[in-house]
Amino acid sequence: MGVVIETVVWEPKPLLHIFLFCSSFFCVFLLPCMSTISNRTSTYLDLDSFSTSIPASFLRFQRSFLLVYSLASVMEGLESIYGEFEYAYYGLSKEHMVVSLCAGSVASLLIGTSLGILSDIIGQRKVCVLFCFLHLVVGFWKSVSRHPSVWMASICLSLASSIFSFGFETWMVVEHDKLGYRKDLLNDTFWLMAFYESASLIGSQALANWLIGGNLKRSVTFPSTAIVFLSTMSIIYIIRQWKESPPLTAIEGYKASISACFRGDKRVWFLAWAQACLQFSVAVFWILWAPTIVADGREVNLGMIYPCLLGARMLGSTTVPWFFSGPSPVRTEDCLLFAFLTSGFVLSIVAYDYQDIGFLVTLFCLFHACVGLILPSLARLRTMYIPNELRGGMISLSAAPASAVVLLVLIQKGYYQNIGNAVVMAFAAFGLFTAAGCMHLLKRWGKQPHHDVHKL
Structure with a gap:
């Protein structure tokens, strides 16, 4: 008599999705009410200290x-x-995948670093159009x-990913400054960028799920066609709606x-190192999160965790x-x-020992909640300490x-298999701890709150 073993595919409960999205939208919708209360309180302290008027333009x-x-x-x-x-x-082996990823990393290191400097010199709008053009070429190809x-x-x-990391933020800040809007309004745009990106x-x-469907032939061509359409529309919109600012x-x-x-301000080094540690930890996470979850051989619906x-x-x-x-x-x-x-503590726990899948997903969600807080906050500090004319170059150099x-990591871990996932995770956690130390030093040597060279 045969024994039938049922395979259970693990996936997060629907309540987790509902909780995360409802919490996000409650935070957004309740913010104006709390801001109104805060503004009313501040008027008793100083009638001219805070202005709630936001220009329609x-x-x-x-x-x-x-x-x-x-x-x-x-x-x-x-x-x-x-x-x-x-x-x-296309049936690529693991070695071919690693080699292709290494080629992309080399391009980001050698060429992507200089693109930020180039954007400061020729203008950010041209580089953002280049981002769309690169997607257009790959999608058409x-x-x-x-x-x-x-x-x-x-x-x-x-x-294109290198340009995405610095180009649009720098372009927005430069245009914001050129149009003469209040510097404090930048903070809203920073967190909205992180919100809209997610x-x-x-x-x-x-x-992608809708375009891929169940037809194999359609699944190869339709997503590329969609990318061609989106990149073309983006190029047309940028060229028609936005005028290029002079360098x-x-x-x-x-x-x-x-x-x-770089030589005259140590605070710039602190910001650059914190940005580099964040980018490395995020890159390591997206490389290792799936292998970490399925390490014990259980079937997991990764599409529901994403x-x-x-x-x-x-x-x-x-x-x-x-x-x-x-x-x-x-x-x-x-x-x-x-x-x-x-x-850093989250990645340390992941690196120390394998955990239950539910606990791992909780840790990963906590890590990304921290990333959602860090990204706009670092952008806020860049506005305080880095001149607009150097912003793109500073971000790309820090990457x-x-x-x-x-x-x-791709060479030693992915190709030669000399190091394990735990070592890479631990190294990423160590980088995040050093970034925390940089923030401590930046607080000691930095400016007072709400004051900077741009009069934030």
Whole structure:
């Protein structure tokens, strides 16, 4: 008599999705009420200290930019989700996948680092159009070719991801300053960027699932066609709706300015190192999260866990205005110190020992909630300490150490199998702890709250 063993596929309970998304939207919808109470309280202290009026032109500017940023996030999400399916469809071995990822990391390290400097010199709008053009080329190539070059696609998409990490933020800040809006309004745009990015990535997963469907032939061509359409619409919208701002600095003076900024201000080094540690830990997470969950051989519905992680990031980003809106006594460095320590402890637990899948998913959600808090908070500190004319170059240069270490991890762990997942996770946790130390030093040597060179 045979024994039938039922296979149970683990997936998060629907209540987790509902809790994360409802919490995020409650934080957003309740914020105006709390802001009104805070503003009424502040008027008793100083009638001229706080202004609640937001120009209608700024809201149009903000919505227009968030539309472009959301389209860019959808393109990034489609390529990342569809890329894994594409590797399996073309039958690439693990070694070929690792080599293609290494090629992308090399491109990010050697070329992507210079793109931030280039954006400061020629203008951020041109570089953002280049981002869309790279997606357009890869999407068109995959649509018309039966056997596209995986190497070239990896290189182009890695360069596009490098531009995404600095180009749109720098472009928005420069345009915001050129139009003369209040500096404190930047904080709202920063956390909305993180919120919309996470929501767009979830939307890209839903769109990819709908486009792939059950037809294998359709699943290879339709996502690429969608990327071609989105990138074309983004290029047209950017060119027609946004005028190019003149470069803020000349080529001759840029090298001297960025060298003086690095040599003359240690706080810039603290910000750069914290940004590098965050990028490395996030990259390590997306490489290892799936192998970590399925390490014991259990079947897991990863597609249901992915929106939970991004929902946690959305929730983390919605907490930013609660900390920093109005005359908040909380300093940005204190929040970042707590967030870096928490995320470091989370990765330390994951690296120390394998946990139950439910507990791992909880830890991963907590990690992404911290990331959602860290991203807009670091952008706020960059506005305080880094001149606009150097912002793109500083962000891209800070990403260079992260790209170099990711390349080393891919070679030693993915290709030669010299190190294990726990070692990589522990190294990422150590980097986050050092980033927390940088925030502590930045608080000691930094400016007072709500005051900076830009009169934030």
